[in-house]
Amino acid sequence: xxxxxxxxxxxxxxxxxxxxxxxxxxxxxxxxxxxxxxxxxxxxxxxxxxxxxxxxxxxxxxxxxxxxxxxxxxxxxxxxxxxxxxxxxxxxxxxxxxxxxxxxxxxxxxxxxxxx
Amino acid sequence: xxxxxxxxxxxxxxxxxxxxxxxxxxxxxxxxxxxxxxxxxxxxxxxxxxxxxxxxxxxxxxxxxxxxxxxxxxxxxxxxxxxxxxxxxxxxxxxxxxxxxxxxxxxxx
Numbered sequence: 001x002x003x004x005x006x007x008x009x010x011x012x013x014x015x016x017x018x019x020x021x022x023x024x025x026x027x028x029x030x031x032x033x034x035x036x037x038x039x040x041x042x043x044x045x046x047x048x049x050x051x052x053x054x055x056x057x058x059x060x061x062x063x064x065x066x067x068x069x070x071x072x073x074x075x076x077x078x079x080x081x082x083x084x085x086x087x088x089x090x091x092x093x094x095x096x097x098x099x100x101x102x103x104x105x106x107x108x109x110x111x112x113x114x115x116x
Numbered sequence: 117x118x119x120x121x122x123x124x125x126x127x128x129x130x131x132x133x134x135x136x137x138x139x140x141x142x143x144x145x146x147x148x149x150x151x152x153x154x155x156x157x158x159x160x161x162x163x164x165x166x167x168x169x170x171x172x173x174x175x176x177x178x179x180x181x182x183x184x185x186x187x188x189x190x191x192x193x194x195x196x197x198x199x200x201x202x203x204x205x206x207x208x209x210x211x212x213x214x215x216x217x218x219x220x221x222x223x224x225x
Contacts (some may be wrong), residue, residue, distance in 0.1 A: 002159065033212075043160065043203075043215035056212050090159050099209045100148045100165060107159030 003027065006091050006108035014116055018079040021111045025072055025093030031055070032074040033094070033105060034066055038087035049074055050097050081115045088112050120204045125220040128194045136189040136219055138204030143184050148207040151178065151189045152215075153200040160203065160215070163189065199223045 003026035013019055025032050034046040036059075045058035049068035060066075063081075068074040078085060092105040121139045128134040140149065151163040164171055164178045166187070171178040177190040191198055203218040 002161070004159075035215075042217060043154075045212045045214070048212060058212055092159070099146070099207055100167065103148070103207050104150075104162050104165065105152075105160075105213065106162065110159050 002106040002108060004091060004093050004106050004108035006089075006111050008111060009109065010112045010114070012114045012116065013081060015081055015083060017081050017115075018077065019081065019113065021076040021078070021089050021091075021113075023074045023076070023091030023093075023108060025074070025091075026095075026106055029093035029095050029106070030072065031094045031097050032068055032072070033092040034060075034074070034076050035090040035092065035107075036087050037090060037110075038084075041087075043090070046076070048097075055097060078113070083115050086113055086115045119214075120206060120216055122202070122204055122216065122219045124217065125222070127222045127224060128191075129224050130196060131193050134191040134194045134198070134221065134223075136191070136202050136204075136221065137186065138188070139186045140204070140206055141185045143206060144208060146208060149178065149180060149184075149187050150205045150207050150213070151176070152203045152205065153198075154203070154218070155197075155200045163202070165207065194221075194223045196223050196225060 005024040030051045037043045046060040048056040066076045088110045090110045092107045096102040150165040152160040154160045166178045179188045201218040
């Protein structure tokens with residue numbers, strides 16, 4: 001158990017809908033990361049938050065947004081869903097931001113999103 | 117983004133050592149080398165990291181070449197539970213992890 005909790009585990013929805021994925025980081029971790037893993041794209045970095053502030057953006061679509069709340073949990077919002085958004089979405093947390101030991105990321109079990 | 121290259125797949129027999137190679141010829145002086153693995157139906161899991169010197173922990177050993185252009189993750193005695201995709205990642209301050217395709221390790225009983 002990594003200590004990172006993601007809910008829900010599975011989500012089935014229809015095209016055009018909006019969903020929210022939730023992540024609770026390990027106790028004491030300030031940094032949260034979101035990744036998307038699909039069969040044809042591998043694991044892709046989406047966005048990073050550190051202590052409530054957005055720190056880095058990767059391949060995140062404009063239809064997707066995220067935030068990190070004062071209690072450090074994070075939510076990833078996906079809207080106007082398309083078939084191609086079906087994937088596993090992982091959240092990870094690290095104690096700090098930086099390099100080496102500060103950047104060791106602990107991953108949750110993921111949310112499997114199916115868009116029908 | 118600094119790139120790493122790894123073999124697509126490797127096979128090992130149970131209870132034998134496994135050496136997983138990674139090439140990172142464009143590594144910069146401040147890049148750490150991280151290894152993660154992803155077991156089937158699970159999120160990636162941290163294995164080990166290092167900068168210049170070889171590193172050991174309870175899971176594995178990391179051998180880093182003197183010129184740092186390559187590294188090798190060593191599993192001393194492979195078990196069936198070690199069957200996973202292993203990712204070698206360069207960690208540069210301010211840059212985000214780039215997960216490549218990794219090496220799919222199969223462990224034969």
